[in-house]
Amino acid sequence: MLFLYSNQRETMYVISLCHLQLLLALYCQNDRLNRDRI
Structure with a gap:
């Protein structure tokens, strides 16, 4: 990853x-949790 800093x-x-x-991953996870709750 260090070479990217150039x-x-x-x-x-x-x-x-x-x-x-x-x-996006956090949002999808949250969305899934909210759907399970309903």
């Missing part, structure tokens, strides 16, 4: 991409 824009892109996937 290109900051690429690093930010990768980080934001991972962050989006994490948020």
Whole structure:
């Protein structure tokens, strides 16, 4: 992962991409829990 830091824009892109996937996973998990509750 260290070699990515040479290109900051690429690093930010990768980080934001991972962050989006994490948020999406949390959202889907939350959605599933809410559906089970009803």
